[in-house]
Amino acid sequence: MVIETWKKSGIATKFPTYRNSSLVTVHTWQQGKRQDDEAEGLWRIHDGIYDFTEFIDKHPGGPFWIRETKGTDITEAFEAHHLTKAPQSMIAKYKVRDAAKPRIYTxxxxxxxxxxxxxxxxxxxxxxxxxxxxxxxxxxxxxxxxxxxxxxxxxxxxxxxxxxxxxxxxxxxxxxxxxxxxxxxxxxxxxxxxxxxxxxxxxxxxxxxxxxxxxxxxxxxxxxxxxxxxxxxxxxxxxxxxxxxxxxxxxxxxxxxxxxxxxxxxxxxxxxxxxxxxxxxxxxxxxxxxxxxxxxxxxxxxxxxxxxxxxxxxxxxxxxxxxxxxxxxxxxxxxxxxxxxxxxxxxxxxxxxxxxxxxxxxxxxxxxxxxxxxxxxxxxxxxxxxxxxxxxxxxxxxxxxxxxxxxxxxxxxxxxxxxxxxxxxxxxxxxxxxxx
Known part of the structure; x- marks a missing residue:
């Protein structure tokens, strides 16, 4: 589908891919977000790329949150769901590189x-x-x-x-x-x-x-x-x-x-x-x-x-x-x-x-x-x-x-x-x- 010029987002530099799906579901939303987020197939927090694969089953909040967000930018979710400073220092060992491209979210x-x-x-x-x-x-x-x-x-x-x-x-x-x-x-x-x-x-x-x-x-x-x-x-x-x-x-x-x-x-x-x-x-x-x-x-x-x-x-x-x-x-x-x-x-x-x-x-x-x-x-x-x-x-x-x-x-x-x-x-x- 061709994205018309009026399709612009006020919070991102891209129009979300999932909205072009014939059937909008949580699964198509996830698929679209993985295409859009510049997370390089892993997890993105701010301008860093992290590999939490080994951490999925260790996550104190349960494996669901980490497993289902693979391939996406989780910056805001990470900040809002962790009120202590411990998670920020804990994830340092899982960082693999700086992101190649800027975040799409403004x-x-x-x-x-x-x-x-x-x-x-x-x-x-x-x-x-x-x-x-x-x-x-x-x-x-x-x-x-x-x-x-x-x-x-x-x-x-x-x-x-x-x-x-x-x-x-x-x-x-x-x-x-x-x-x-x-x-x-x-x-x-x-x-x-x-x-x-x-x-x-x-x-x-x-x-x-x-x-x-x-x-x-x-x-x-x-x-x-x-x-x-x-x-x-x-x-x-x-x-x-x-x-x-x-x-x-x-x-x-x-x-x-x-x-x-x-x-x-x-x-x-x-x-x-x-x-x-x-x-x-x-x-x-x-x-x-x-x-x-x-x-x-x-x-x-x-x-x-x-x-x-x-x-x-x-x-x-x-x-x-x-x-x-x-x-x-x-x-x-x-x-x-x-x-x-x-x-x-x-x-x-x-x-x-x-x-x-x-x-x-x-x-x-x-x-x-x-x-x-x-x-x-x-x-x-x-x-x-x-x-x-x-x-x-x-x-x-x-x-x-x-x-x-x-x-x-x-x-x-x-x-x-x-x-x-x-x-x-x-x-x-x-x-x-x-x-x-």
Missing amino acids: LTLEEDGFYKTLKERVRQKLKTIDNSPKRTSDLIHLSIFLSIYIFAIASVKLNSLVALVLAGVAICWTVIISHNYFHRKDNWRMYTFNMGMMNFCAWRISHAMSHHIYPNSYFDLELSMFEPLLCWIPNPHLKSKMLRYVSWVTEPIAYFIAFFLQIGTRIFYSLRHTNIMYWHDLLSLSIPLAMYLVAGRSAGLLLCVRYWLSMTSIASFAFCLIGLNAAHHDPEIYHEGDANREDRDWGLFQVDTIIDRGDLKWSQFLVLTHFGDHILHHLFPTLDHGILPQLYPILYETLDEFKAQMRECNHIEHIIGQHKQLLRTEPNTRAPGSGK
């Missing part, structure tokens, strides 16, 4: 820049931070996870629509809360993400490696995967104004089928191309199985499956209603094509692509179940959501120092803004931080 991580300054202050704060909220996060997660089975079984046993809906909400909240855990080293809680028919391994790529690093850009897989149904990039070449209005009508349908599209796409790609399925893709089947074994034998397996599909559809709708209106889409937020901030610091780029949900901050439960404390989570994804509130004074101080601003709104305002963004076709000409 975002910076200077020692005296916003992100590195904030990171150092957070590192010091973590030495004295109260870690007890982590236990609350674990308890909330376990309670909601178990409630899936309680409500699902009750829906069959009592033939209750209310219980069915509650089971769907519980699936949705479990999926969202488990996202608190899959950014970290391997743990059992990350597997509960799969209760919604999605898979945490695929989402570690599309969410942690793509969206978290390059939000609202052409390199953000979470934008591409919704096109052409939903298009938030303000470019008439991608979707006309009329079709953007149609998105308002098709949006609820997309919400209801999103979970099914995720697994359907992965099954289709696995059958036609390369297998990207895992054994734990079967975990969501434990829900109808529990329904049948405990309460549904008289009603029959078919009824249990039908109920399960219904509650999964409810979970899919709720997940999209929360997730797509959580932080990233509003005409005031930077999207690909908008004017760039003069300071290309990666941390400031994260701030520019997010409006936080200010109505959630009073409740750890709401933060966990509604993607709250979003800016801090993007900047420090391995930290438990429960301890993020203690970092706000440091964040505010550093934002003031670098003349940046954290924006907030409530959920209704964000829903309205997200629909306005779906209609926006003209890029913002005023760069973030440039003043009125």
